[in-house]
Amino acid sequence: MIKLGRNDLCWCGSGKKYKKCHEAFDEKIIQFARQGHIVPSHDIIKTPEQIEGIRESGKINIAVLDYVAERIKPGVSTEEIDQWVYEKTTQMGAIPAPLNYCGFPKSVCTSIDEVVCHGIPDKNRILQEGEIINIDVSTIYKGYYSDSSRMFCIGEVSEEKRKLVEVTKECVEIGIKHVKPWTFLGDMSEEINKHAMKNGYTIVREIGGHGVGLEFHEDPFVCYVAPKGTEMLMVPGMVFTIEPMVNMGQPDVYTDEEDGWTVYTEDGLPSAQWEVTVVVTEDGCEVLVY
Ligand code: MF3
Numbered sequence: 573m574i575k576l577g578r579n580d581l582c583w584c585g586s587g588k589k590y591k592k593c594h595e596a597f598d599e600k601i602i603q604f605a606r607q608g609h610i611v612p613s614h615d616i617i618k619t620p621e622q623i624e625g626i627r628e629s630g631k632i633n634i635a636v637l638d639y640v641a642e643r644i645k646p647g648v649s650t651e652e653i654d655q656w657v658y659e660k661t662t663q664m665g666a667i668p669a670p671l672n673y674c675g676f677p678k679s680v681c682t683s684i685d686e687v688v689c690h691g692i693p694d695k696n697r698i699l700q701e702g703e704i705i706n707i708d709v710s711t712i713y714k715g716y717y718s719d720s721s722r723m724f725c726i727g728e729v730s731e732e733k734r735k736l737v738e739v740t741k742e743c744v745e746i747g748i749k750h751v752k753p754w755t756f757l758g759d760m761s762e763e764i765n766k767h768a769m770k771n772g773y774t775i776v777r778e779i780g781g782h783g784v785g786l787e788f789h790e791d792p793f794v795c796y797v798a799p800k801g802t803e804m805l806m807v808p809g810m811v812f813t814i815e816p817m818v819n820m821g822q823p824d825v826y827t828d829e830e831d832g833w834t835v836y837t838e839d840g841l842p843s844a845q846w847e848v849t850v851v852v853t854e855d856g857c858e859v860l861v862y
């Protein structure tokens with residue numbers, strides 16, 4: 573961190589003097605760092621303009637998911653869902669972030685039943701009554717990234733799977749409630765994990781949430797099995813996703829060696845995920861993308 577003079581212009585770009593802007597904020601962060609905590613660097617703290625950009629991008633992300641929600645049903649292929657996402661996103665003047673991201677071949681991730689995440693849309697994969705699917709949409713609009721996903725139950729699904737989907741959604745809602753500035757990501761994660769465990773479920777350890785906004789994946793990595801008091805300090809202006817992957821059985825997962833993307837549960841039992849993007853505010857958080 574470069575030490576600014578009190579009368580210098582603040583690093584945040586507000587145009588105000590440092591002493592009237594983020595000086596006290598930085599001192600607070602330094603206190604936490606001295607106590608050995610992981611603290612955010614300035615470059616992951618968003619300005620009000622950047623937050624507005626992410627909010628606008630998020631509106632498109634939500635519209636795309638709503639568009640999918642109106643059409644998804646048994647008999648549809650995951651390739652068709654990919655086409656809907658591509659069409660709706662580009663019609664709205666935006667870019668689907670997954671397309672060509674690190675070589676990902678499609679515009680959206682479609683993850684069915686025991687697929688945990690990063691499922692690749694495929695014309696031969698037809699949705700069947702009784703399946704549960706995660707649709708993970710990410711959008712770039714005017715350079716700003718937003719990211720959210722929802723679960724859909726295809727026709728009638730078993731009570732067991734329906735409950736997994738519901739509890740996973742509750743985990744995200746509990747997470748949202750526990751985002752508070754000057755507390756830790758682990759404080760939020762512990763509550764999410766407790767709720768999953770209470771219902772007999774487990775949470776995937778290797779894959780988690782992430783900072784987002786100016787890039788698809790920014791710091792911090794957001795782990796949902798971390799205990800209270802650990803992981804990064806949350807401060808106003810930080811933007812990240814809450815996206816726990818909740819398994820009906822064991823937490824272990826593996827990645828398909830052939831396609832290099834699709835992540836499965838090791839035990840073959842179903843997994844569910846919901847994802848939102850939040851910004852930490854002065855007294856909690858605002859959900860930018862649901
Ligand atoms: N949307 C996913 C996330 O939440 C990332 C997908 S990466 C992709 O982080 F390349 F598969 F799209």
Ligand code: CO
Nearest residue numbers: 719813815847
């Ligand atoms: Co994400």
